[in-house]
Amino acid sequence: MARGHPAGPTGPAIRRAFDLLDLFTTARPRLTLSQLARHGGVPLSTAHRLVAELVRWGALERDPDGSYHIGLRLWELGALAPRGQGLREIALPFLEDLSQISRENVQLAVREGAELVFVERIAGTGAVPVFTRVGGRFALTATGVGLVLLAHAPTEIQDDVLGGRIERYTERTVTDPARLRRMLADVRTNGFSISDRQVTTDSLSVGAPIHDHLGQVVAAVSLVVRHGTASPHTLAPLVRTSARAISHALARRR
Amino acid sequence: MARGHPAGPTGPAIRRAFDLLDLFTTARPRLTLSQLARHGGVPLSTAHRLVAELVRWGALERDPDGSYHIGLRLWELGALAPRGQGLREIALPFLEDLSQISRENVQLAVREGAELVFVERIAGTGAVPVFTRVGGRFALTATGVGLVLLAHAPTEIQDDVLGGRIERYTERTVTDPARLRRMLADVRTNGFSISDRQVTTDSLSVGAPIHDHLGQVVAAVSLVVRHGTASPHTLAPLVRTSARAISHALARRR
DNA sequence: GCTGAGCTTCCATATCACGGAAGTCTCGTT
DNA sequence: AACGAGACTTCCGTGATATGGAAGCTCAGC
Structure with a gap:
């Protein structure tokens, strides 16, 4: 068909999500969607879906300017380590x-x-x-x-x-x-x-x-x-x- | 067949993983696999797979006694919030x-x-x-x-x-x-x-x-x-x- | 009004997650 | 030593869910 293409074989969804989180560093605590997709080696639409899921849970938060940063929920969780x-x-x-x-x-x-x-x-x-x-x-x-x-x-x-x-x-x-x-x-x-x-x-x-x-x-x-x-x-x-x-x-x- | 059964409809894998992480609280910072499965409402084998993935990345760590706790990687990430x-x-x-x-x-x-x-x-x-x-x-x-x-x-x-x-x-x-x-x-x-x-x-x-x-x-x-x-x-x-x-x-x- | 960059939505496909069941390990009990 | 209960690990047939190319959208700059 015109729409829809063979889904590319990749890796476990969980790993991909955490790999995106891993892109945040002290030097770059704020990233845009396209930066995440580019540096994470993930197609934009996939990154969009993963990020949306992370935001829904609170692992990421979105700035008024559209960029993403690590969310407070993750800080709360980390405090339990x-x-x-x-x-x-x-x-x-x-x-x-x-x-x-x-x-x-x-x-x-x-x-x-x-x-x-x-x-x-x-x-x-x-x-x-x-x-x-x-x-x-x-x-x-x-x-x-x-x-x-x-x-x-x-x-x-x-x-x-x-x-x-x-x-x-x-x-x-x-x-x-x-x-x-x-x-x-x-x-x-x-x-x-x-x-x-x-x-x-x-x-x-x-x-x-x-x-x-x-x-x-x-x-x-x-x-x-x-x-x-x-x-x-x-x-x-x-x-x-x-x-x-x-x-x-x-x-x-x- | 004897083995293999219809995969149950559930939810996004990412959400399930984070929901497991959410079970850790100040009061219960250490949980065993079966506690995670029970309280998370997830079949044991599924919990096992999810937890293994989280451990691989470092979101969870395992005690010598077998119980799990929030990993240092998550604390590091949280520090970026x-x-x-x-x-x-x-x-x-x-x-x-x-x-x-x-x-x-x-x-x-x-x-x-x-x-x-x-x-x-x-x-x-x-x-x-x-x-x-x-x-x-x-x-x-x-x-x-x-x-x-x-x-x-x-x-x-x-x-x-x-x-x-x-x-x-x-x-x-x-x-x-x-x-x-x-x-x-x-x-x-x-x-x-x-x-x-x-x-x-x-x-x-x-x-x-x-x-x-x-x-x-x-x-x-x-x-x-x-x-x-x-x-x-x-x-x-x-x-x-x-x-x-x-x-x-x-x-x-x- | 056009161009381009970044973002969002759509959906046919098949990969990867799913979970029941069987196997293993470790106790404590008889 | 044999048994049994509970917790954990592995296996694998099935299909639900994640996938990503393409098209549509939004907004700023020209």
């Missing part, structure tokens, strides 16, 4: 204490695949400015939190990360896999990590692991200070104590 | 100032349909304990923020709310539609709202509207204080000033 908001709520008072005591930046992160996701960040009064964003991702290889999370990640992930390309941020960034492996072993024996000017040339961070009720490492805290301000070895006990306190709070809450 | 995390980030410094100055509780909320959603809550040092939870919902009729949001909601929503059942929390809760309409008119002319012991018998809240760059009311702030501590009319200018500052910050950020 134990590794996101849940962790954040339990840890917050401890992180605030840590920030008060040290007057430095505090970071809380979890591992997601071969990267880390920042769950909370508290800026110390007059501390080094830090670029991280809550909800943002970063490599596991360079930061204090990253080294802790990588050190306690499954071997599979470690091999994956160490075998792949390791991003360099400063001239002191460790990119040699063998040396990184030794650093990770140190992190496991010492119970804390040190990242000395590996991300920026003037900052240093000390991280420690947070465990769940089964003893698994589920998150990491770190202090980020200006290089030369304090010795990492002075900071380590402070961070470890805070991490241990959070671990206990976590175990109790379950 | 302009009316959720986006608003929160812009408003936070102002809310902290307000909390510091007044030493009382500060609340930030937006309207979602015929309810409100709390986007941020800051507990003042030694202030009345407040039960609200970030990400939680509440009626539009009783609180300071709720009255502001309702006063500036579309007529359709107002009629819907005032025509429906109005929840009573204390003996002072206003449940008479006509009287509520007069209160809403006052809110619009005064530029602030007062909820005097309408939610709990010992607390009082004063709310003010936050506007976007087009002048639309998109959110509301309030101070929640113990009854008798301070006059609402003393608090009003403070809250309004804060709301106006947030409105400006919001307009600039766009």
